[in-house]
Every structure is written in C-alpha cells, then in structure tokens.
Amino acid sequence: xxxxxxxxxxxxxxxxxxxxxxxxxxxxxxxxxxxxxxxxxxxxxxxxxxxxxxxxxxxxxxxxxxxxxxxxxxxxxxxxxxxxxxxxxxxxxxxxxxxxxxxxxxxxxxxxxxxxxxxxxxxxxxxxxxxxxxxxxxxxxxxxxxxxxxxxxxxxxxxxxxxxxxxxxxxxxxxxxxxxxxxxxxxxxxxxxxxxxxxxxxxxxxxxxxxxxxxxxxxxxxxxxxxxxxxxxxxxxxxxxxxxxxxxxx
Amino acid sequence: xxxxxxxxxxxxxxxxxxxxxxxxxxxxxxxxxxxxxxxxxxxxxxxxxxxxxxxxxxxxxxxxxxxxxxxxxxxxxxxxxxxxxxxxxxxxxxxxxxxxxxxxxxxxxxxxxxxxxxxxxxxxxxxxxxxxxxxxxxxxxxxxxxxxxxxxxxxxxxxxxxxxxxxxxxxxxxxxxxxxxxxxxxxxxxxxxxxxxxxxxxxxxxxxxxxxxxxxxxxxxxxxxxxxxxxxxxxxxxxxxxxxxxxxxxxxx
Amino acid sequence: xxxxxxxxxxxxxxxxxxxxxxxxxxxxxxxxxxxxxxxxxxxxxxxxxxxxxxxxxxxxxxxxxxxxxxxxxxxxxxxxxxxxxxxxxxxxxxxxxxxxxxxxxxxxxxxxxxxxxxxxxxxxxxxxxxxxxxxxxxxxxxxxxxxxxxxxxxxxxxxxxxxxxxxxxxxxxxxxxxxxxxxxxxxxxxxxxxxxxxxxxxxxxxxxxxxxxxxxxxxxxxxxxxxxxxxxxxxxxxxxxxxxxxxxxxxxxxxxxxxxxxxxxxxxxxxxxxxxxxxxxxxxxxxxxxxxxxxxxxxxxxxxxxxxxxxxxxxxxxxxxxxxxxxxxxx
Numbered sequence: 001x002x003x004x005x006x007x008x009x010x011x012x013x014x015x016x017x018x019x020x021x022x023x024x025x026x027x028x029x030x031x032x033x034x035x036x037x038x039x040x041x042x043x044x045x046x047x048x049x050x051x052x053x054x055x056x057x058x059x060x061x062x063x064x065x066x067x068x069x070x071x072x073x074x075x076x077x078x079x080x081x082x083x084x085x086x087x088x089x090x091x092x093x094x095x096x097x098x099x100x101x102x103x104x105x106x107x108x109x110x111x112x113x114x115x116x117x118x119x120x121x122x123x124x125x126x127x128x129x130x131x132x133x134x135x136x137x138x139x140x141x142x143x144x145x146x147x148x149x150x151x152x153x154x155x156x157x158x159x160x161x162x163x164x165x166x167x168x169x170x171x172x173x174x175x176x177x178x179x180x181x182x183x184x185x186x187x188x189x190x191x192x193x194x195x196x197x198x199x200x201x202x203x204x205x206x207x208x209x210x211x212x213x214x215x216x217x218x219x220x221x222x223x224x225x226x227x228x229x230x231x232x233x234x235x236x237x238x239x240x241x242x243x244x245x246x247x248x249x250x
Numbered sequence: 251x252x253x254x255x256x257x258x259x260x261x262x263x264x265x266x267x268x269x270x271x272x273x274x275x276x277x278x279x280x281x282x283x284x285x286x287x288x289x290x291x292x293x294x295x296x297x298x299x300x301x302x303x304x305x306x307x308x309x310x311x312x313x314x315x316x317x318x319x320x321x322x323x324x325x326x327x328x329x330x331x332x333x334x335x336x337x338x339x340x341x342x343x344x345x346x347x348x349x350x351x352x353x354x355x356x357x358x359x360x361x362x363x364x365x366x367x368x369x370x371x372x373x374x375x376x377x378x379x380x381x382x383x384x385x386x387x388x389x390x391x392x393x394x395x396x397x398x399x400x401x402x403x404x405x406x407x408x409x410x411x412x413x414x415x416x417x418x419x420x421x422x423x424x425x426x427x428x429x430x431x432x433x434x435x436x437x438x439x440x441x442x443x444x445x446x447x448x449x450x451x452x453x454x455x456x457x458x459x460x461x462x463x464x465x466x467x468x469x470x471x472x473x474x475x476x477x478x479x480x481x482x483x484x485x486x487x488x489x490x491x492x493x494x495x496x497x498x499x500x501x502x503x
Numbered sequence: 504x505x506x507x508x509x510x511x512x513x514x515x516x517x518x519x520x521x522x523x524x525x526x527x528x529x530x531x532x533x534x535x536x537x538x539x540x541x542x543x544x545x546x547x548x549x550x551x552x553x554x555x556x557x558x559x560x561x562x563x564x565x566x567x568x569x570x571x572x573x574x575x576x577x578x579x580x581x582x583x584x585x586x587x588x589x590x591x592x593x594x595x596x597x598x599x600x601x602x603x604x605x606x607x608x609x610x611x612x613x614x615x616x617x618x619x620x621x622x623x624x625x626x627x628x629x630x631x632x633x634x635x636x637x638x639x640x641x642x643x644x645x646x647x648x649x650x651x652x653x654x655x656x657x658x659x660x661x662x663x664x665x666x667x668x669x670x671x672x673x674x675x676x677x678x679x680x681x682x683x684x685x686x687x688x689x690x691x692x693x694x695x696x697x698x699x700x701x702x703x704x705x706x707x708x709x710x711x712x713x714x715x716x717x718x719x720x721x722x723x724x725x726x727x728x729x730x731x732x733x734x735x736x737x738x739x740x741x742x743x744x745x746x747x748x749x750x751x752x753x754x755x756x757x758x759x760x761x762x763x764x765x766x767x768x769x770x771x772x773x774x775x776x777x778x779x780x781x782x783x784x785x786x787x788x789x790x791x792x793x794x795x796x797x798x799x800x801x802x803x804x805x806x807x808x809x810x811x812x813x814x815x816x817x818x819x820x821x822x823x824x825x826x827x828x829x830x831x832x833x834x
Contacts, residue, residue, distance in 0.1 A: 067408020079397040465643040
C-alpha cells in the first residue's frame with residue numbers, strides 16, 4: 001500500500017531525525033513503530049501523514065497520494081476543540097470537507113457509537129475523562145472513513161486501566177474493519193497486544209533496527225497467552241540492543 | 251459566614267475610609283474649596299446631578315465607541331499579523347510606536363485634522379486602548395495548538411476555515427482579557443483627550459465638567475465629577491470581567 | 504562740632520541699620536497665562552528692583568493652557584494671583600470663598616473674538632449659530648455673558664487648541680484672542696487684518712487682570728498687601744512711561760516662545776488702547792476700582808440672569824489699597 005524508499009529527514013536546526021528508512025506497509029496490517037525516545041518514530045508518522053516532507057528519498061502510495069480526509073490521525077493529546085460538543089468535534093473533518101450538515105452529524109453519531117460514547121453526544125470536553133476524550137479523538141479520526149489510521153502514542157498519557165480498555169477496543173475495531181493502522185509506541189506490551197507487525201527503530205539517527213511479524217496468537221485472554229509473554233521478551237531483547245549504552249555512574 | 255465577610259469587606263473598608271475622611275475634614279477645619287469631605291461631595295452631586303449624569307453619559311458614549319473601534323482594529327491587525335510574517339514585521343513597530351506616543355501630544359493634532367469633536371475624541375481613546383487587544387489576541391492566535399493546526403491541514407481545511415473555525419475561537423479567552431484591560435484604558439483616553447483638546451459642540455463629558463468646576467472654583471462639584479469617573483472605571487472593569495466569565499463558562503460547559 | 508558729628512553718626516547708623524532690620528517677605532504671584540507684555544508692569548517691578556525696595560521677594564508663577572492658578576491661590580499655595588476678569592472675581596462670592604480683588608490691572612478687558620473679514624462674521628450678532636472656539640476657562644466666564652446677550656448656544660462651541668492653525672486653514676474660523684497679541688500674528692502670517700470684536704464693546708465691561716489675595720492676608724497683614732499693590736503700580740508706571748527694556752528682557756527669558764515683534768506690538772497696543780491707564784485710572788491712579796463701576800457690572804450681569812440680584816458682590820473686592828492717586832498716568 002505504501003512504499004517508503006530511502007527516506008531521510010534532517011530538520012532546519014541540523015538534527016538528523018531519520019536516515020535511510022526503507023519499508024513497505026501492506027494494506028490491512030496493524031504496524032507498530034516501536035523504539036525509545038529520539039528514534040524518529042513520530043517523525044516517520046508525520047512524514048506518512050504528509051505533515052512533513054522527506055529531505056531525501058520518497059514515500060509512494062500504491063493508489064495515489066491520499067486526498068484530504070483519507071488519513072485519520074490520532075495525536076498523543078486528544079486535542080479536541082474545547083468549545084464544541086463531542087458530536088461537533090467528531091463531525092469537524094466532515095465539515096472541513098464541505099459535507100452537508102445533517103449527514104455529517106449522523107456519521108459523527110455513528111462514529112461515537114462505535115467507540116461506545118452514544119450517551120455523550122452533547123458533552124463538552126471539560127466534562128469528559130481522559131479516556132473518553134481519547135475515544136472521541138479516535139471517533140473523529142474514523143468519521144471520514146479514512147484509508148489509513150495513524151496514531152502517535154495515543155494512550156501514553158492515560159492510566160493503566162483505561163489504557164488496557166482502549167487497547168482492547170482498538171484491536172476489536174481493527175479486526176472488525178480491516179483498516180490499515182500505523183501505531184507509534186514505546187511500550188513493548190502495547191506493541192505485543194495490538195500489532196500484527198513491529199518495526200523496531202534505533203535512535204540518533206533514526207534507523208530501522210528490526211522488522212518482524214507478530215508471533216502472538218489468540219484473542220480472548222490475549223495478555224495471558226504464553227506467546228504474548230514470549231513476544232514481549234523478544235522485543236525487549238531487540239530494544240535493549242538498540243538503546244544507547246548507559247553510562248555507569250562513577 | 252466567611253464568604254459573607256469576604257463579600258462585605260470592601261464595602262466595610264470603604265465606609266471606614268469615608269468616615270475617617272469626613273472626621274479629618276471636620277477636625278482640621280479644612281474649607282470645602284480646598285478639600286471637601288464626602289458629605290459636601292454628595293450634596294454637590296445632588297445639586298448638579300442632571301448635568302453630571304449627562305456628562306457621564308457623554309464620556310461613556312465616547313468610551314464604548316472607542317472600545318468597539320479598538321476591538322475591531324485590534325482583532326483585524328492581530329489576524330493580519332498572524333497570517334503573514336511580512337505584515338507582522340511591517341505592523342508591529344508602528345503599533346508599539348503609536349501606543350507609547352503620549353496622547354497629550356497628539357490629541358490637539360487629531361482635533362485639528364478631524365474637525366468633528368466626537369470622532370476626534372473616539373480616535374484618541376481608540377489609539378490608547380487598542381494595543382492590549384492587539385497584543386493579547388495576537389498571542390492567542392500564536393498559541394493555537396499545533397496538533398489542531400495539523401488536524402485541520404490533514405482534513406484539507408482552507409486558510410479561511412482554519413482562521414474562522416480554529417484560530418479565532420481559540421483566541422477568544424485572550425481577546426477577552428485584552429478587552430478587559432482596554433475598557434479602562436478607553437475611559438482614560440476619552441477623559442485625557444477631552445482634557446487636552448477641550449470639547450465643544452458635542453455634549454460635554456466629565457473631563458470638561460471637572461475643568462469647568464475648577465475654573466469656577468466649585469471644588470466640591472469637581473470632586474463629585476471625579477468620583478463619578480472613578481465609579482465608572484470600576485463599573486466598566488467589573489462588567490467586562492463579568493462578560494469574560496460568562497462567555498468562558500458557556501464555552502466549556 | 505562734636506554734637507554735629509554725633510548726630511551725623513547716629514543718622515548714618517540708622518540708614519545703614521535700616522535695610523538690615525527686616526528680611527524681605529517671600530511672595531508668590533500667579534499669572535493667568537504665560538509671560539507676555541500684558542504682565543509688563545509686574546515684570547518691570549521685579550527686574551528693576553521695585554519689589555525688592557518694598558521689602559518683597561517676589562516669585563512670579565506663570566500660568567498657561569490647562570493651568571489653573573486660582574486653585575493654587577485658594578489652597579494657600581500662592582500669595583497673590585491674577586484673576587482674569589470681574590466675573591471670575593465674583594466666583595469667590597458665589598462659592599463663599601474668602602478671597603478678594605485688591606487692584607484692577609486693566610481698566611479695559613482686552614478679550615476679543617477674532618474672525619475673517621467678508622464671510623458674514625463681522626459682529627457679535629452675526630455670530631449666532633456659527634461655530635466659535637473659546638478656551639475652557641472662557642466658557643466658565645464671558646462666554647456665559649455672550650450666550651445670554653446674543654442667544655448663542657453651547658452647540659456652537661468648537662475646541663480651542665490655543666493655536667492659530669485653525670484660523671489660518673479655515674476661513675470660517677472664529678476664535679477668542681487678546682486684542683494686544685493675536686491680530687499682530689495674523690497680520691504677520693497672512694498680511695491681512697482680521698475682524699476684531701472687543702467684548703467690552705458688547706457690554707462686558709468689567710475690570711480685567713485683577714490681583715486677588717485671601718481675606719486672611721488682608722486682615723492679618725494689610726501692610727504686605729499695600730506694599731505689593733503699590734510696588735506693582737509703580738512697576739506699571741515705569742513700564743508704560745519709562746524704559747520697558749528690563750521687563751522685556753525678563754519676559755523673553757521667562758517665555759522662549761515670545762518674539763520681540765509681538766512684545767512691541769502688545770506694548771504699543773496696551774498704550775494706545777489705554778488698557779491699563781484709561782478711565783478712572785486717570786484720576787485715581789493705576790489699579791483703580793470704584794464702587795460705581797462694580798455696581799454697573801454686577802447689575803448688567805444680574806440683568807442677563809447670570810447672578811442672583813441679592814448676591815453681596817461687594818464682598819469680592821476691596822478699595823482700601825487703590826484709588827489714592829498713586830501712579831497717576833502722565834497726561
């Protein structure tokens with residue numbers, strides 16, 4: 001679906017965020033970008049979204065560059081408009097695309113139902129918990145029926161219980177819809193639970209250190225499966241290999 | 251009980267100060283044409299209430315006209331400066347220069363050029379009061395969360411859509427803060443302009459009444475006009491603060 | 504011989520001792536405008552040492568736009584000040600403020616309205632309904648008289664910026680001025696003489712440039728007041744009939760915006776129009792005031808409704824320091 005070829009990104013201040021990234025993203029897969037901070041995973045995501053352009057190399061889409069509204073993006077912070085209701089926030093992409101009002105509101109209501117927030121259509125963000133705001137953000141990313149969903153550490157700021165609950169809902173959503181998802185995370189547990197494929201990245205400059213399919217099996221009680229624990233251990237091993245050597249305190 | 255005490259504390263303090271003032275005036279035998287006591291001021295107000303109220307209305311009209319003009323000018327310039335780095339570089343130094351130029355120096359020139367008393371006073375008051383609105387709104391526009399800007403970009407929003415649906419609504423709290431500051435500045439501007447340029451033709455405002463009472467040695471009346479002015483300033487500040495509170499509350503509930 | 508020597512020594516001792524016997528009284532004197540020839544007498548008294556001879560250490564405090572020396576006077580910060588006209592002097596009575604006029608600097612009020620010739624604004628009656636620019640303190644004094652007499656209204660008022668610029672740019676401009684100064688400046692700038700309407704011709708016939716002080720000073724130290732009045736009268740006498748150059752130098756120093764041309768014009772206008780020394784001053788000396796003329800002024804103002812007829816106007820002035828033939832002008 002997407003071909004990333006020899007992509008590098010150097011920022012204006014001289015930081016080399018990514019160097020020589022090459023990979024192919026297949027339609028329908030759940031791809032996790034896993035790595036420590038500074039490895040350029042968020043930058044890679046932004047390049048895919050078209051929010052930045054590569055300094056070298058190219059990103060090619062098999063079916064042509066996505067048009068407005070065909071990429072759904074979920075940020076680390078829910079970033080909702082504080083003065084608008086949940087329904088209005090979710091309907092925003094459709095409004096920007098110029099869709100008529102009534103169908104847009106219906107689609108927004110449906111998206112909110114998909115994330116389990118039908119009771120909160122008129123609530124404003126101040127009245128919602130962190131987890132609920134994130135669900136609204138996800139609904140907003142899905143409302144325009146995007147071709148791909150890009151997520152930048154969306155659950156990092158939430159507590160453990162909310163995070164696990166949202167991870168389950170996200171995985172179920174993916175299995176139901178078959179949407180292509182690229183998910184940035186620094187958590188091996190999260191990558192193990194959600195992804196069908198993992199790219200491990202190393203920092204400074206950002207490079208791909210490892211690329212392998214998930215070996216986790218089972219859906220029900222996924223976190224208790226032995227394959228889950230084994231996969232977590234495997235990724236942790238790979239991650240330790242790419243972490244910068246720690247200085248011993250003298 | 252404590253909340254009640256908090257509420258009446260300023261009133262209680264005010265009453266105590268007034269009582270002390272009146273006693274001081276009595277005790278020292280200060281004549282009322284030097285320093286009038288609160289009672290003299292009240293009676294002077296009562297004797298000329300029609301005239302002073304009309305003057306207050308006149309000054310307030312200039313103030314609110316100037317505030318509206320300042321709000322419009324401040325927002326338009328802030329949007330222009332946020333839209334283009336070139337415009338920002340071009341406008342910023344002039345806005346600051348205009349702000350620091352003393353009104354007493356330029357007011358007579360403005361009166362001369364404009365030749366219509368009300369318009370000239372409004373222009374003077376607008377010059378003094380537009381900058382806080384400009385600066386605060388510009389700051390608000392600049393603080394639009396980058397993630398939301400990205401979101402709008404991803405969904406193909408036009409520049410107008412981004413301005414009207416994201417940047418401006420996002421800057422509303424900052425704008426309201428600027429408005430609150432500018433409210434009292436507009437009042438000061440209206441009064442200074444009238445003092446410096448004199449008023450005529452258009453109904454006289456409080457500044458003129460203060461001067462006139464001074465020339466006629468009607469000192470208690472002069473103080474009464476000044477008290478009215480002070481009360482007007484407090485009321486404007488409170489009203490704009492209340493507006494800010496109501497708007498922000500409605501926004502996020 | 505010894506007796507003569509002793510008398511001579513005693514006399515010499517007296518003469519030498521006398522000046523050292525008392526220090527000069529400090530006096531502050533507020534003007535109602537910036538230094539100009541219209542205060543020539545006072546500056547002459549200062550510059551030629553007349554005040555000093557009378558045992559007075561006088562500091563002159565200039566007025567100016569937006570400056571209200573009357574407030575300083577009643578607050579006790581000035582010993583004397585110039586009250587612009589009889590109308591303002593009666594404010595003291597109206598507001599029950601214990602201050603009085605002690606001498607009249609001008610027998611004629613030099614205030615005028617100045618207009619352009621040939622545009623239908625040639626006399627007071629024609630000005631009804633037309634825009635007129637007067638200062639804030641005029642609005643509190645003779646404007647009220649003109650309003651009452653000619654039916655003007657406040658809606659005609661234009662802001663007065665103490666500047667001739669509007670007069671030069673707008674041919675319909677009418678503004679207040681002094682007959683001793685602005686007409687000169689207009690003629691200098693445009694080559695044409697402006698229309699001059701003297702308010703004394705309109706019947707506003709009170710004194711102008713009066714010297715006022717507190718009743719308290721008059722009662723507790725009348726000698727000080729007398730010395731100040733007499734020294735001032737002598738200053739005017741010297742200024743008008745002697746050599747005015749010391750006063751000119753002092754005025755030019757105090758007011759850098761003054762020009763020698765304007766100074767001389769004002770000086771000549773004061774003399775030719777008899778502003779200081781005409782009428783009762785010819786008999787009674789410079790600074791003269793009479794009960795008769797005060798009464799006539801009060802009756803005129805009361806007739807137009809500006810004063811209550813029962814007001815005790817005589818409380819606003821005292822004749823005890825003038826009218827003694829001191830400083831009678833040369834005939």
